[in-house]
Amino acid sequence: MTENFDCDNCKDSLFGKKYVLWEESPFCVTCYESLYSNTCEECKKPIGCNCRDLSYKDRHWHEECFHCFKCQCPLVDKPFSTKDEDLLCTECYSNEYSSRCYECKKTIMPGSRKMEHKGNSWHETCFTCHRCQQPIGTKSFIPKDEFNYCVPCYEKQFAMQCVHCNKPIISGGVTYHEQPWHKDCFLCTGCKQQLSGQRFTSRDDFAYCLNCFCNLYTKKCASCTSPISGMGGSKYISFEERQWHNDCFNCTKVRRVPDWPRLPDREGQYPVPRLRQRHLRRAESTNQHSRNTNKPLLLINKYATAVNHVLFFFKRLTFWFFAKLQC
Template identity: 70%
Template sequence: MGERYDCTKCKESLYGQKYILTEEQPYCVKCYEALFSSNCEVCQLLIGCTGKDLSYKDRHWHGDCFLCTKCDRSLVDRPFATMDDTLMCTDCYSNEYSAKCHACLKTIMPGSKKMEHKGNSWHENCFTCNRCQQPIGTKSFVQKDFSNYCIPCYEKQFAQQCVHCKAPITTGGVNYREQPWHKECFVCIGCKQQLAGQRFTSRDDFAYCLDCFCNLFAKKCASCTTPISGLGGSKYISFAQRQWHNDCFNCKRCCVSLVGRGFLTCKEDILCPDCGKDF
């Protein structure tokens, strides 16, 4: 008697019967479907071994059940998209969920390249400079009055020119005497320190930091010889073409403050009345 050829599961003879060979093990159709076939996501019926099993992310469908949930069009051999485990053709998905181009107002199809900025989206070819109409792509741009401009066009059309270097001011800047400056161009005429955000003063239309202004133009204290700026409300004493800081206007001999008091002079020195009696 010849060797038997039986189903691996139920041991029934497979001679003259249909069977499926899986990993070199034979199974009758009934056992194979019970062990290996899946139920359809839509109709919940078994997908038989003779039927078409369409699978996506461990989910299975009959060929006739693999349809767009919006328009019922077959998705067999067609591109599709999913949202919350729901199957849709790309047209329905786009109408339902895809962004609309801010320029042409048409849907931006899934998978196509798009540009995004501040919550708006564009087709790549629609994201263009409002002035030269050239695609901006990944280049730098400026948005003004809800329109986008490449940097060269923005500078030509809108940017002010620095009164010092004549180049466009695209970010920030300083307005001094109703004229625009780059921050890096608005510097002390003496030490070249940037003055933006700092206290400064001017003379003969030139801007100076306080240190340079005091060193160049301020009167010197007759006592400590350092400049008396007179800026910011600082007080000083002036007498006979000489000036003193308030804190320096003291009796040369006893060092008492003479601010608001009578005093005497002896050559270059100032003395309180008591010390002046001895001279």
């Protein structure tokens, strides 16, 4: 007894007929194409078992339907591109959508390497340094006046040269006496410390930090022997070819300028203790004398006391004046 060999879908006998084995089940060609075959993107018909199925991104075509959308040329075994889900041959895509080289004005073919900068495109071999004409490729470059330069050529042609080392200044730098310097080259002539970002001065066109300049060239105070810089508007005093800081110019005996003499206040108080004691003793003697005299003499004593005060004031004023001269 023979075993039945029928289509799994329509149950027709498959003896002597073509069939397709799908997941270990036999199907006649008609049932297989209607159930499992892919549909062509171009003609919308099923791709049968006798046809070559071409696929791209989960889309399928008959071999004769796989052609360029523009020129209709076959794309089987040829490079192609897509635009808005349409298949295009390389030539049509280049003519319609590819960018043109900024240098040679020719089309940049799909799949070829290109360089882009500020919205412009170049062939890799056309993107060259304007000075040496060597391809830049993926190396660093610097644009200048609509031209591109490799870094060495740009430094040679445009970068400023340091006065000290004669090498190009790529970034930053210091300008001194209208001449460019590297920050690392602009140093104090004395201690070789960097002067960039700090106060400095110069002598004979050489730059010095403030400490070195004061120690080497400024005058010394006759009292403390420290340099007198005069920086920041600080004052100093010069006398008989010697100089002093303003705070160091004091009397060598009392170390201060004598005070201005003042009259006693209403309570008879003086700023100096000796003067106060002298006034009290004089007042006591005057009061004792007034008790032993008559009233007319009291008026005379009052005027005499006032005169004594005036004379005492002028005496102290004279003393202060001579003290000033001695200092």
